[in-house]
Amino acid sequence: MNAPDHKPGPQPKPEAPRPQPPKPQARPVRVSLWRYVRLFRDDILSAQPAKLYRAWMAEFRAPSFRSFLINQPDLIKRVLKEEPDVFPKSDRIAEGLKPLLGNSVFLTNGETWKRQRRIIDPAFEGGRLKATYPAMRAAADSAIVRLQRQVGQGAKVEAEEITSHVAADVIFRTLFSIPIENEVAGEVFTRFRNYQRSQPLLNLAAFVPLPKWMPRFFRRGTRPNAKVIRALITKLTEARMAAIKAGTAPEDLATKIMTTCDPDTGERFDAQEMVDQVAIFFLAGHETSASALAWTLYLMALYPDWQDQLVLEAEALEDESFSAISKLRLSRDVFREALRLYPPVPMMVREASCPVTFRNRLVPKGAQIVLSPWHLHRHERLWDNPDGFDPSRWQTENGKQCQREAYIPFSAGPRVCPGAGFAMVEGPLILSLILRHFKVTCISGAEPVPVAHLTVRSKNGIWLQFTPRGEADQS
């Protein structure tokens, strides 16, 4: 049989290799405890050895403590879902956060925590998202107007600044029906930023316990900032309490939480406890979303083919009703993939309240159990193409299985993030709306380096070129 006649015509260009999303360099294999502590203080991610991306469990042993990082799906399930009461949050997490967060749901354990969740959870149930949506959309629209003013015909922009601002606006509008331009809201936002710089949520003490006798020093600015923030939040909650009594309160998250009774005891939050909860909603709810959105924007600049697809899909947002969200399927897959590669909460810590056995090894009472979404989400023995950006993985068998067993950006079990559903509407909405109005492109020489502070951030910010779509489309 004759071979088909192949004429040498123009050959398709070989595809340029796709860039890999940035990943921090791992540390050398062996380091002393003190060097580890120093590396850790600078950045939790680069302080870890590369083998954690392949290990099922790793033990860190020092004279004063034992710490076990677990990366094995059934162990994670056991700690978070099956036996959460055996593995409570460590008291050490509260160190440094108490001045601001008091007795907030993020720090409590046992019966107090269970009661707080019974009151908070109904405010975030699926059906409530629809009621929250107009406020979210208003915050997103107003971010577009701000950006249009800021970038004019096009400009270099630090994405984390933009996303922090809009995520804070979302929280104020959904919680208290006030925009970030409100004087009190604006001041809380600025003060929180200063507080975080002085006292990150992910504190060293939670991972490397210091002996009890060692004096604790708060960094300068921590206590005074916490005091002012709490006074401002008290002002908001007291005004709301009065509006509820007068029957004039708007139907937002604050009103819902403040009027919900614990179904078991009939109690509501008192003013002080509500201040604690508002502080954590603000802290946990805006920093995390801001980090995820900034990384997603960067990924869209790195993979313009995905950006183009999202722009087309975002036409659905012409419709301002809540139902438009269900049409942002690709945007959700992209956001989910960004949460895999850059989980805003990179590590979580629990404490063994009694001796247990993990992988035939004794874990003594008091040992720290570290769960690391950062390593689990890139685990080389679990994920196909673990370090690559591939939003279509969520439709594959491997992606679906890993989503069930090895994907915990919002944690899991009874202590799962109550704002997860909220964040999965907010993220794709803001992402799609920004891309609908602006083309985002990378700036040469400004590749971000992931580091873990309060959340996973970039060492020198995430710098992107924003060009309004009209102009971008003509160029």
Ligand code: HEM
């Ligand atoms: C992309 C956005 C978000 C991510 C990745 C995220 C992630 C998480 C994670 C991993 C935890 C568990 C931490 C631990 O157990 O140590 C958590 C807890 C929490 N999150 Fe979120 N979160 C997000 C958005 C939100 C939003 C929008 C809110 C509220 C409006 C919120 C409120 C909370 C609260 C109150 C807790 C403490 C729950 C408890 O301990 O019972 N989060 N979040």
